[in-house]
Amino acid sequence: MGELLIARNLFENMPERNVVSYNSIIASYCRNDLGVEAWKFFSQMMASGLKPTQFTFGSLLSLSSLDLHQGYQSYTLILKLGLLYVDAFSGTALLGLFQRHGRLDEALKLFDDIPRRNIVTWNSLISAFSQCGFVEDSMFLFRELLRSEIRPSESSFVGILSGFGWEPDFELGEQIHGLVIKSGNLFYPSVANSVVNMYAKCSHPCLAEKMFEDVPSRDVISWNVIIGVLLRSEKPKKALELFLTMLLEGYLPNQTTFVGAIISCASLQIPTYGKLIHGKVIKINFNSDAFVGTTLIDLYAKCSTLEEAHLCFDEIYGKKLVSWNALISGYSSKYSRISVYLVREMLHLGYRPNEFSFSAVLKSSLVLEMLQFHSLIIRMGYFHNEYVLSSLITSYGTNGLVSEALRFATELTLHLPVVASNVIAGIFNRTGQYQETQKLLSCIEEPDNVSWNILISACARNGDYMDVFDLFKSMQMSKTLPDKYTFMSLLSICSKLNSLALGSAVHGFVIKNEVRCCDVFVCNVLIDMYSKCGSFGDAVKVFNEMKERNLISWTALISALGLHGYAHEALKRFREMELLGFKPDKVAFIAVLSACRHGGLVEEGMELFRCMKQMYSVEPEMDHYECIVDLLSRYGHLQEAGLLISSMPFQPNVIIWRSFLAGCNRFSNTKEQVVG
Known part of the structure; x- marks a missing residue:
């Protein structure tokens, strides 16, 4: 801004001004997006009798703040001065204006009127149609470009790929990818990044990963794109690994890179590593950046270090609403009073809470606070916002007021929104009210995949396993794409039915939908x-x-090995898991103890049972005692089994007594094994 003031002083002190001096000062103000001042100089230029050139209009039309009225004034002057026919500069600048305001018909008409088109003109029109979602029209224009004498540039490919954003665009995207390779444009990082991004947006993250691996040259944006793809595919560990690789290869991260790395740490809940990245952030002086600071708040909040989160919040220069929301969300899970205080502080400082603010604070609001926020939501005009309504309904449900939530939701909206319906249906489902769940979701005109997943879950909870697959067929007929939660529900039912045929069929659907190669949970x-x-x-x-x-x-895997009699292999895999840094939990110990029980590994089983509490701070529960007592009793170690039962911190259940008595009967030592 200081340089701009110097330029202005020089301009005003000039004894005589010409077109070049006016173009220079107008361009300077346009580069700083100071449209009002730039337009004043333009008006002054016109009043002095000087004729603007294509460079004058090129600067003015690049302003994001330029309104359509001023744009049309410029268009009229361009035609009057004959600049449209001099070269493509003015026409291309006008195309950019029409693109920003969504006037594609006028952009196309203007394009036809430009006699001297260049590659920039073509790229501007192709990008305009592509970015506005008219993929087929942009493809038509791209084909016309290929038929012309002008050769596509890297910007042509970036422009056409920018609009490909969902599954049906995939085939067209592959065609463009083929042309990129054929034309040798894959060596441009911007083009390669666009191809990677296209595959990700078209629901093919695995292809996006493969494409990144094959890219001949990368820049920091390449790394940012693939890290973003991995995070959206719920693969934070790999995203973090790539961040490390990026550093080792000598690339300097920017704000976007750090945001991705910090989000990865938050997803994995590894605050120690997050602090190391935080140190790098401070070193490069990005800690005051609103977006980097907000992700740091989210990291520390998710890792339950709220003091650190609050310190990060205090360091942010020019706090944005998203920063407040992150801190409110962090406190809301355990400290509802602080989150309520923060919302009030926001209001006091002049910030207007949005739907995410209300959603965060309503997570743990008690009845009185919830009612106060309900009133505030109505006053601020957010009540008909689907996101806020859903959060409010959830809060009512959490506080045991489901009927009240349903009543006010149906009173104030003609049709309950899909998200709100899903929330209430989820509450009905969790409380075992299958009929109410089914009735509510059947009223939705266009159920989404969450609606179908809740219905499938409710049906399974009700024990109607075969009806679940009828629902899945209906879901497919409605053209709703299943997600990982759909497949997880279906596969769990196949396990309960012990049906390999059904399970294999569902596995086929998983592969077809490309869920398997990317999702660890499925x-x-x-x-x-x-x-x-x-x-x-x-x-x-x-x-x-x-x-x-x-x-x-x-x-x-350990459970599967134990179930099928491979006890030694199960134990080997358990040790391998430990060496890889995975800390076994109570479920992992049940799996390995069960394997020892099935394989007769008494010493190994006892050693693992002792290590549970001593090494891993896992308190043995009834399931663990069931495994170890059965192991000891089954292989004749009745005295140890009896001592273990007598030392239990809670009363043994019938399964433990049955295992012990079965062992006594088998080894005919019932009288000797009296538990005191």
Whole structure:
């Protein structure tokens, strides 16, 4: 801004001004997006009798703040001065104006009137149609460009790919990818980044990953794009690994990169590593950046270090609403009074809470606070906002006021929104009210995948397992795409039905929808399903093909090995899991103790049972005692079993007594094994 003031002083002190001096000062103000001042100089230029050139209009029309009225004035002058026919400069600038205001018909008419088109003119029109979602029209224009004598540039490919954003665009995207390779434009990082982004937006994240690996040259944006793709695919561990690789290869992260890395740490809940990244952020002086600071708040809030979160909040220069929302959300899970105080402080400082502010504070609001916010929501005009309404209904449900929530929702809206309906249906489902769930969701005109998933879950909870698959067929007929939660529900039901045929069929749908190659949670359920349905080989195959594994993956494999009699292999895998840094939880110990029980590994089982509390701070529960007592009793160690039962911190259940008595009968030592 200081340089701009110097330029203005020089301009005003000039004894004589010409077109070049006016163009220079107008361009300076336009570069700083100071449209009002730029337009004043333009008016002054016209009043002095000087004729503007294509460079004058090029600067003015690039202003994002330029309104259509001023744009049309410029258009009229361009035509009057004949500048449209001099070269493509003025016409291309006008195309940009029409694109920003969504006037595509006028942009197309103008394009036809431009006699001397260049590649920039073509790119401007193609980008205009592509970015406004008219993919087929932009493809038509791109084909016309290919037929012309002008050769597409890297910006042509970036422009056409920018509009490809959902599954039906995938085939066209592949065609463009082929042209990119054929024309040699893949060596431009901007083009390669656009191809990666296209595959991700068209629901093919695995192809996006492969494309990134094959890219011949990368820049910081390339890394930002793939880290973003991995985060959207719920693969934070790999995203963090790529961040490290990026640093090792000498790339300097920017704000977007740090945001991705911090989000990865928050998803994995690893505050120690997050603090190391925080240190790098401070070193580069990004900690005062609103977006980086907000992700740091979210990281520390999710890792329950709210003091650190609040310090990060205080360091942000020019706090934005999103920063307040992150802090409110962090406090709302445990400290509802502080989150309520923060909302009031926001209002006091002149910030207007939005739907995310209300959603965050309503998470843990007690009845009185909830009613106060309900009143504030109505006063601020947010009550008909679907997101706020859903949060309010959830809060009513959490406070046990489901009927009141349903009453006010139906009174104040003609049709209950899909999200709000899903919230109430979810409450009905969790409280076992299957009929109410079904009735409510049947009233939705266009149910989304969440609606279908709730209905499938409710049906399964009610024990109507075969009806679930009829619902799945109806879901497909409605053209609603299943997600990982759909498949997880279906595979769990296949396990309960012990139906390998149904499970394999669902697995086929998973592969067809490209969920398997990217989602660790679906793979975990697949391992469990194949194991329980007797197809041990398939369970191991799924595990071996997983690109990313978590504790549940290892637990599922250990459980499968134990169930099918491979006790030593289960123990080996448990040790391997420990070496890889996974800390076993109570479920993992149940899996490995069950494996020892089935394989007769008494010493190993007892050692693991002792290590639970001593090394891993896992308190043995009834399930663990059931496993170890059965192991000892089954293989004749009745005295140890009796001592263990007598030392239990709670009363043994019938399963434990049955196992112990069965052991006594088997080894005919009932009289000797009296538990004091």
